[in-house]
Amino acid sequence: MLDEGMPEEGTSAYGIAQQVIHTGYDSLNPKQHTLYDAVVIPALTKRGEELKDIQIINSNPD
Template identity: 40%
Template sequence: MGLNDHGNEELRLAYDDLVDEGLIDPASDEAGVARQVIDQGFDSMSPRQKHIYESRFEPVLVRRAKQLEVQRIIDSNPD
């Protein structure tokens, strides 16, 4: 495994979750740039692709991560 493989695997799992939950359309531009980051790294993208990733994919990714963290906290609290 390379240096970024672990991070890319985490991003791939998060991407798959977003698609499975219907939060990202796999045919959308944001899904395409996310797959490019997973496969080729962030530096492989053009400025336009980086903008799409940062403005359209990352916000969904961050929102979902926050939702999962809240659910984890709720689930870990005793009744």
């Protein structure tokens, strides 16, 4: 998701997502937890749904 520019590089959400990747969710402070839960998790959920739809479309015969 980060490779696709979500969240946008240079934003707080991007930095927090990087922190979770490298040091885990438990390394976040309460303010960072709130931002991660409000911005990153919904973006991950949306992207997961998009990928699921693409997989379904690609698995159906023409």
